[in-house]
Amino acid sequence: MQLIERYIQAVKFWLPEAQREDIAAELHANLVSQAEDREAELGRPLHEDEEVALLKQLGPPPLVAARYRPDQGTVAFGRQFIGPLVFPFYRVAVKATLCILAAIQFFTTIALVLSGRKDAMQAIIQAGWSLLDLAIMPLLLVTVAFALIDYGLQKYRLAERWDPRSLPMVKQQAQDIPRATSIAGIVIQVIFIVWWLGLPSFPNVIFGELQPAPIWQTLYVPTLIIAFVILAQHVVTLFRPRWSWLPPFVGLGTSIASLVIVYPFLQTHALVSLEGIDQTPLAELKLGKLNKALYYAVLSTWIGILIATIAYAVGCFRSASGLLVGQQSAPTKPVVNGGPG
C-alpha cells in the first residue's frame, strides 16, 4: 500500500493547514479500509494496477484537497470561467501576485527614499498609485491563465489522465532550512545593504581615482532592491524553515533580474575613464588593459549568474513538481494508522 502513503502525502500539501493532519488521517483510514476490503474479497494483496485504480477513482491530489477547502468560490461573467475546483489555487495565485507586486513597490520605495532620489511622502503616494496601475495586467493574466486551466481540465478531462505511479516517494523527514543558514543570510545581507547605502558618501571606495562610466549608476537602485528581496527571503525562512521551496524561487527571480541589470555592461567597453587625471599615452594604455580586464570580469560575472539562474531554475522545477504532488511539504512521517488523539 505504498501508493496510498504517497497519495496521502500529495493530498496533504494542498489541504487547509488547520485541518491538514486530521483530514489526511481520515482519508488514509478510509482508503486503507477500502483496500483491505478489496484484498479480503480477492483473497490476496492488491496488485499495483488495482491500487492505481482505487486512487484514480478518488482523483488527483490537488483536486481532492480542493473539495475540502472552505473557499470554494467561482469566477463567472455570464458563464463560469473558473470553477470551484480551480478557484482555491486561483485565489492563492492572486494573493501571491499582489504580495510580489506590493513587495517590489515597497522595496523600490525604500531604495528611492534611502538613496535620496525622492522624499518619503512623494514616494509613498507614487507607490500606492503605481501598485494599482501595475496590478491590473498581472491579475488579468493570472485570471486568463486559470480560466484556461479550468477549460483544459474539463475539455480534455485531464483530471482523469493522471497516474498515481508518478507520485513521489514518501519523505520520512522534511528538509527544513537550518535557522543558522537564515540568520547567516540576514547578517550578510544587512552588512551588504549598509555598505551599499554608504557607497554614495564614499565614491572612491571602489574605483579609487578612476572615473566610472555613467552606466554604473544604473546598478545602484536595482542592486539595493535585490538585496532587500534576499533579506526578506532569509527573514521569512527563519520563521518558516519548512518553506524550502522559497530560496530557489527567490534565487531564480533575483538572478534573472541580475542578468538583465548586468547585460548592458557587456555592451559597454569603456567602464572606467581617466577624466580629469593623468591622461598620458602610457596611462591610456594601462586604462585600455584595465577596461579589458573589467569587461572580462563583468562577462565572467554574467556567465556565473547565468549558471546560477539555470541551477535555480532546476531547483524551482524540482520544488514545483514537489509542490504539485506534495513532496516539498511532505509530512515529517507518513500517516499510518493515524488519527489525532
Add this chain to the structure above:
Amino acid sequence: MDPDLFENIRLELRRGFLIVAVLAQLRKEHYGYTLRKDLADLGLEIDEGTLYPLLRRLETQELLTSEWREENNRKKRFYRLSPDGRQILKQLLTELEKINSSLNRIV
C-alpha cells in the same frame, strides 16, 4: 443538445438527495468508508471525493458529530447525526415527501 447537459442536471438533482441520504444513514454511526459502502449497497453510489468532504461540511454545520476511535487496530473517524441534524433531517424528509407527491401529480 449539449451532451453534458443531462449530466449537469442529474448532478444538480442528486446533490440535495445525497445530503438527505447521508443524514438518514448516519442515524446509525459510521465512518467514511462503511457509510459509502452501505449507501452503495442500498443503491446510492457516491464517489469518495464527494462523500468525505461532504461529511466534513455537514459536521461544520453541526448536523453531524464525530469522534476518532480505534477499530480493528486502526483509528477511524466515526460520524453520527447530531440533535440539530435529526431535526433538520425530519424537516427535509417532510419536504421531500411533499415534493414527491406533487411530482407524482404533475408527471
